[in-house]
Each structure stands twice: as structure tokens, then as C-alpha cells.
Amino acid sequence: MRVLSRVNTVLGPIAAEELGFVAIHEHIGYGMPGCELDTKWWKSPEQRYEETVPKLRKFHQYGGGTFVDVTGICNGRDVDYYKSLSAKTGVHIVACTGFVGGDTALPFFAGASVEYLAQQFIHEITVGIGDTGSLAGVIKVGVSRGGRMTDLDKRIYRAAAKAAVATGVPIMTHLAIDVEPAIEIFNEEGLALDRILFGHVDDGVNHQQTRDTWIAEQGGRLGFDTWGYETELEDPPFWARPRKERLEHFLRFIGQGYVDQVLLSADANCSPLGWPGVKGHTVNYIFEDLIPDLRDSGIDEATITKLFVDSPAGFLTLKN
Amino acid sequence: MNSQTVNTVCGAVPADDLGVVSVHESLLSVVPGAEHAHDITIDRAEIFQILSRKLNDFRNHGGRTIVDSTGMFHGRDVRLYEALSRGTGVHIVASTGMGPEEMLGGYFLTPQTHPPRPWPAEKFADLFTKEVTEGMVVPRVERRGAAGLVATAANREGMTAVEESLFRGAAKTALNTGIPVSLRYGGDAVHDLEVVLDEKLPAGRVVVGGLDRKDAVAAGAPLAVARRGAYVALDHVGLDGDDAHITDRERASLVVDLVQAGQAERILLSSNAIGVAKGRPPYELPYSYVSSTFVPMAKSQGLSDEDARRILIDNPRELLTLDRG
Numbered sequence: 349m350r351v352l353s354r355v356n357t358v359l360g361p362i363a364a365e366e367l368g369f370v371a372i373h374e375h376i377g378y379g380m381p382g383c384e385l386d387t388k389w390w391k392s393p394e395q396r397y398e399e400t401v402p403k404l405r406k407f408h409q410y411g412g413g414t415f416v417d418v419t420g421i422c423n424g425r426d427v428d429y430y431k432s433l434s435a436k437t438g439v440h441i442v443a444c445t446g447f448v449g450g451d452t453a454l455p456f457f458a459g460a461s462v463e464y465l466a467q468q469f470i471h472e473i474t475v476g477i478g479d480t481g482s483l484a485g486v487i488k489v490g491v492s493r494g495g496r497m498t499d500l501d502k503r504i505y506r507a508a509a510k511a512a513v514a515t516g517v518p519i520m521t522h523l524a525i526d527v528e529p530a531i532e533i534f535n536e537e538g539l540a541l542d543r544i545l546f547g548h549v550d551d552g553v554n555h556q557q558t559r560d561t562w563i564a565e566q567g568g569r570l571g572f573d574t575w576g577y578e579t580e581l582e583d584p585p586f587w588a589r590p591r592k593e594r595l596e597h598f599l600r601f602i603g604q605g606y607v608d609q610v611l612l613s614a615d616a617n618c619s620p621l622g623w624p625g626v627k628g629h630t631v632n633y634i635f636e637d638l639i640p641d642l643r644d645s646g647i648d649e650a651t652i653t654k655l656f657v658d659s660p661a662g663f664l665t666l667k668n
Numbered sequence: 669m670n671s672q673t674v675n676t677v678c679g680a681v682p683a684d685d686l687g688v689v690s691v692h693e694s695l696l697s698v699v700p701g702a703e704h705a706h707d708i709t710i711d712r713a714e715i716f717q718i719l720s721r722k723l724n725d726f727r728n729h730g731g732r733t734i735v736d737s738t739g740m741f742h743g744r745d746v747r748l749y750e751a752l753s754r755g756t757g758v759h760i761v762a763s764t765g766m767g768p769e770e771m772l773g774g775y776f777l778t779p780q781t782h783p784p785r786p787w788p789a790e791k792f793a794d795l796f797t798k799e800v801t802e803g804m805v806v807p808r809v810e811r812r813g814a815a816g817l818v819a820t821a822a823n824r825e826g827m828t829a830v831e832e833s834l835f836r837g838a839a840k841t842a843l844n845t846g847i848p849v850s851l852r853y854g855g856d857a858v859h860d861l862e863v864v865l866d867e868k869l870p871a872g873r874v875v876v877g878g879l880d881r882k883d884a885v886a887a888g889a890p891l892a893v894a895r896r897g898a899y900v901a902l903d904h905v906g907l908d909g910d911d912a913h914i915t916d917r918e919r920a921s922l923v924v925d926l927v928q929a930g931q932a933e934r935i936l937l938s939s940n941a942i943g944v945a946k947g948r949p950p951y952e953l954p955y956s957y958v959s960s961t962f963v964p965m966a967k968s969q970g971l972s973d974e975d976a977r978r979i980l981i982d983n984p985r986e987l988l989t990l991d992r993g
Contacts (some may be wrong), residue, residue, distance in 0.1 A: 377753055379775070380773065380774040380775035380779065380780065381773035381774050381775060381777070382741065382772060382774065382776055382805035383773070383775040384805075385740060385741060385775075385795065385807060386775070386795060387798070387802075387805060387811070390808050397984020412780045420700055420707070421701075421704050422704065422773070422774075451774045451777065451778045452774045453701065453773050453841075454700040454701025454704075454773060455699055455700045455701055455702030455770060456700060456702040456705060457701045457704075458701070458770075467706065467707075468705065468706050470705035471707075473705065475706070492778070493778045493783075494785045510756035514838075521708075554783065565770070585780075586781070586782035587782075612851045614735050619878075622775055623780050
């Protein structure tokens, strides 16, 4: 029997062949839980659409097909809003279930069991997110601030692994530091490591503590997914990194033979929710800066297609 | 305006209109995050109906004012409370504030700075103060009404550094705005009270909740807090025979003891009842329990009508009346 090729987007499942060019790790708008209480960050709906729609439209005009939003359950994820954005701009939007890290899971979830968390994720993947009717297409997990996986982080990873095994949806991680316990959990739950994208391996703060080669040797996928957070920016965030250094890191890494295991993205916010965002940084960095840099470095078109079309399609396709 | 007023969700009301007040109750209680749970339904019409029935029962037993003391991040729904107050005629005082630490969102604990530094007292004070001076937040939509109380709490194992910031921020809010502080102490009631008093907040602007906990009673905390000049909330009335709290009979005799010690003006009674619980087990106790069941029992143990009236009406009025310096 031929397996159906399906990816969950906010407007319904689509064939992976329809995804086109994918930005694999992005945010419509991200904020830490509780930021909604601070009027400092509030924006009118008019302003929010005004900041977001042109970026998505441009993404589409550049040839962008799919925008994967990895804003966790408690970080301002707003699926009804994503649906309207997707319908009006023509960009497929994939929403996630899960949490960016234990420290972004609110008390109700922080106190929940692995089984309950797995049920939550499975429900959002197979029944729907809230009353939106939309299905989550990826599961987000991550390492809390502080550099080590907390007990809660580990519970979330285990629940995510169970949900991924049950539903076929892939997992994306925020950070790939302290990765040994994560891989142990995935192995224990019987989840193939090519169903996990270990994210932010190129991050300015954490790349030196990230065992990228080792993760690749185990069969995991690696996310070079903070392109554009550069020290050259006017007001760079603390996780910025020199542009050339990141590029060299990437080229060195794929030079080791891991080009099939990497995915690229910019981790930008269209309209940030609880922080100022980073001026001048958008998802379109991928088209405006990254791809020209890759071409200048001798990366051929077939490889670029692999990085942004074929590999993401393989990763996002539900595996049953 | 020189008249004595209290902030309710429907605006400032004359303090003399409050009548019988329950200072530590919860209307809609949503454990932060439960609103996203796949197996929890939040049916606003149903919630309204349940709360309306409970508030009418409270009113039918002489109650006039309910204080929702759960703060700004535990299900508070200002528009719902306005409609409930209009529909039932019960005054509803809503609160700002947060705590204990484990109930906070990551925005306050691990901000996007390197390293992540939890919020200091000044920032909490600013956040809470604006809920009085500019209105309570309906997240990302609007501000409405003015908070009438700033509520915070420490955890049982003892106050954390973040909780100290919350307590100091709450005290500064009270000083900035004239609303009182409600604190649920952690390990040590007197210690935790001293933290807010250290901000130069007069003790009479503070109510200490949970003083009917067994450990507090054993340590003599109710009398110590009263002597320090703060209000003593015996606020688990109706919780009879759990491991952590004294029984109603013991509560009643504690009330009588405090009165005999000359502290009638410092006592408050409430039940920490939960109107509608989401993300936690329900706690079905009528808001009217204090006046309909407990006070008659306390009277049978020697509480005078005059002192009962003081405890149910005068003391909470004094507490909630805005202090205009």
C-alpha cells in the first residue's frame, strides 16, 4: 500500500509535495508566558497584521511555500490568527504542539505527568488545537535557560517522543546542548533520530557546547536555524554570532558529509509578542542574504533545493 | 474626592455600602496554562450561571461584597465579574498581584536577557500599580476597572528571592495607590509580614491570610500578627478536619481568644471558596458559609453580636477603603 504523503498545516493537511520551499523554524510572534499582562508589548490587531502580512507576502513572492511556526503552547501561539494569515497570503503555515522549554510551560503543564503531556500533544496532532480544528504538524521541545535539561524538560521530551511515535509527527528542539539525556529518551521511546531536528546548533551562545557532529553520527538532524542573528546588526541580541563564522561553521559541517541531515531557517519573528524583537531581521533573510551567501560559497542549486525543499518535505511528512 | 471609597469592578463605591464582606475568595480560578488544556472546556455562559447562583446565595444570606483575591494571573476575568456584579447586586472587588513563584509565567522568571534575571520589586510594583491607576488588564485587549487589592503569596517551604520581590512590589503598590495588600505567607507569617512592613507600609494596610493553618496557630502567629497591627485572616472557614488547618470549632475558639486578647478589630473571616475551578479539583463551599454556619457557631462559643458585626463588616471595610494618605 502506498503511504499517503501528508503534512498538517493550519488550514488542513496537505501533500508534502505541495510544501515547496520551507522555512523550517520561524515565529509569527513569540513571547514568554505572562508577557500578555504587560501592556508595554501590546499591539493593536491592525499593527500586528501590518507588521506581519508584508513579510509573508514577500516570502511568498520570493518563492517561499511553507512557514513552520514553532511558537509553543504557552508562548502566544494563536492558530486562528495563523489561519487568517495563511488564507490571505497563500503561505502554508505549520503550527506546533509542545513547549519551547520547561521554563515556558505554565504551571498547569509544569505539574502534569508524561502521560498527560503526551495526550495533550496527541490530541493537538490528531483532533485539533483548542477549538480551531487545526492539527499540529510538529512537536516543539527544548532546554530551559541554564544550559542543562531540567526534570520538566525531560518529561516534555519523553511525552513528545511518545506522541511522535504515536502520530508520526516530527520533533523540533530549542537548543541541542546537554543532548545526551535527550537522545537517551528518544532511543528508549523507540523514535528514530531522523525524526528529530536538533535546533540552534549554530547559535552564538551555545554552538561551542553543542556536539553537532556527534548528534549527526547518531542519525539526528541538525538545525542551522538562527541565520541572520548577527553581531553585525545595529542592535544584536545576546545570541548573535559573526555572519562569516556561522557560514564557515555550516560549510565545515556539511563538508563532513552531513548535508542530508541539515535544515536551515532564520528563527525570526514577524511581529514579536513580549520582547522588542531584532530590528531588520525577518524570515526573508533566507532569500535576501543566506542563499546568496551559500551560492557565493559554491553551493549548487541542487543542494539548495535539497536544503529547503526535499529535506524539509521528508522531515515534515507524517510517518506511519 | 474626599469620600471613603473602595475599588470594585463596577467602579468606586462608598465604603459604607460594602456590608458583609468575604475578603479571601475565588470566583473563576484557572490554574495558569489550564486554558490551553485539551480536556478542559471553558464555557463562559455556564461559568456565569454557576457563579451567579453562588453569589445570589451569598446575597440571600446577607453577603454584600466578595473579594476575588486570586490576583491577575489565575483566571481573573474582569468583564465576566462586571456582568456578575450587575446581575446579582453583589459588589465584586478584584485583585492584582501574583504569587507564589511557581504560579508565575516565564516572562517574569527567565526573561530573554543573558543571564535571565527574574523581575525586581520595582518592576512588579509598576505592573501592579498600573492595574489600579490605569485599569486591570484584559490581556492584549484593554484595561478595565481598578484593582481593589494586591494579592501575593510565598510557598510553604519559605519565601524565595522572587517572592520577596513580589512582596516588596505589592507593598510599593499599596503605598502608590492606597489599596491594601493581601499576603499568603509561606513558612513564617510574621517574617513574611515584616517584608512588606519593611517597605514602610502601615500594618493596617495588610491582611495576612492562612492564619488558621495548624503550624501558624501552634506558633502563635495569629496573635503576633494582630499585635503587629495587620489583619488576621482566618480564611479557611468550612475546611474542617484536613491535615493542614485547624477545625471550625478550633477556629471559632481562636476568634473568641483573639477578641478576648483585645484584637477584635484585626480579625477577618473568609473561606477561600472557589466558585468555578479549572485545572484543579473543585472546592464546593458556599460563599455564605461564614455568615450562615460559622458565625452562629462562634456566637454559641461566646462571640458577641457586636464583635461578629465588626469582623464581618467593619474590619473588611477599613481594610478595603482606599488609603488616600
